[in-house]
Amino acid sequence: MTESLTLGVLGGMGPAATLDFLAKIQAYTPAKSDQDHIRVLVDINPKVPDRNTPGSLAGPVLAEMAGALRGAGADVLAIACNTAHAHADLIQRASGLPLIDMIETGATAARETGAMRAGVLGTKGALRLYREYLAAQAMGLVTLDPERQEAFMALLYRIKAGERGPAVTREMKAFADALVKMGAETIIAGCTEVPLVMGQEDTRVELVDPGELLARRCVAVCLGWETVPAAFDE
Known part of the structure; x- marks a missing residue:
């Protein structure tokens, strides 16, 4: 097998979601031996400040992680967290490496479902x-009302704390159902904890898992099947 690119993963936000992402990378790599897999350098750093807290200074920590991954030999980056993509420009500037964008991947997949x-x-x-x-894809966004959004956030933190049972799945499914009732034609799992408790069988419309799609793209880029994204341009 020809030499592949080395993937650098900024993870730990949270750790279980990062492990799920890494498992998907392994599962989607066509390999007959250890040597056929891509090399992955991952920083599972649960000490990254909470991305949901204003002024948390998560950006500089993520930038430092990205620079260290480049120093360790990474050729291209991925972030195993949707919210952390708010710091994508800083991460790319700090590392000088191209980023395979999870948000772009999810939005493009949503458009390809035919949903508006x-x-x-x-x-x-x-x-x-x-x-x-989504606006760039000429699509509308449907969100939970403020009360349900707060309840959704509380559920996320419960999942991060280790809850994975049927009750948690029912609650997540209820949030998805609420979005469908409000006009959503597809659901995007816009947090990497969502797929830990909810799958396609739990939704009435197509479920887009950006983490799963990102894993597939990472494999494709590193094996040369897909063009490497352009590096950050000032």
Whole structure:
């Protein structure tokens, strides 16, 4: 097998979601031996300040992680967290490396479903990013009302704390159902914790998992099947 690019992953936000992302990379790599897999350098750093807290200074920490991944040999980056993409420009400037963008990947996949309105289950920061990217696809964004959004955030933190049972799945499904009732024609799992508890069988419309699609793209880029994204241009 020809030499592949080395992937650098900024992770730990949260750790379980990062491990799920890495498992997907392994699963989607066509390999007959250890040597056929791509090399992955990952910083699972749960000490990154909460991306949902204004002024948390997550950006500089993520930028430092990205620079270290380049120093370790990474050729291209991925971020295993939707909300952290708010710092994508800073991460690319600090590392000088191209980034395979999870938000862009999810928005493009939503458009390819044929939907005109996408419901997003994500943090407020992720919703802002998806609003912009979906608008570029001429799509509308459907979000939870403020009360349900707060309840959704509380559920996310419970998942981060280790809850994975049927009750959690039912609650997440209820949020997805609410978005469909409000006109969403597809649902984007806009937080990497969402797919840990909810799958396609739990939604009435197509479920887009940006983390899964990002894993596929990372494999494709590193194996040379897809063009490497352009590096950050000042």
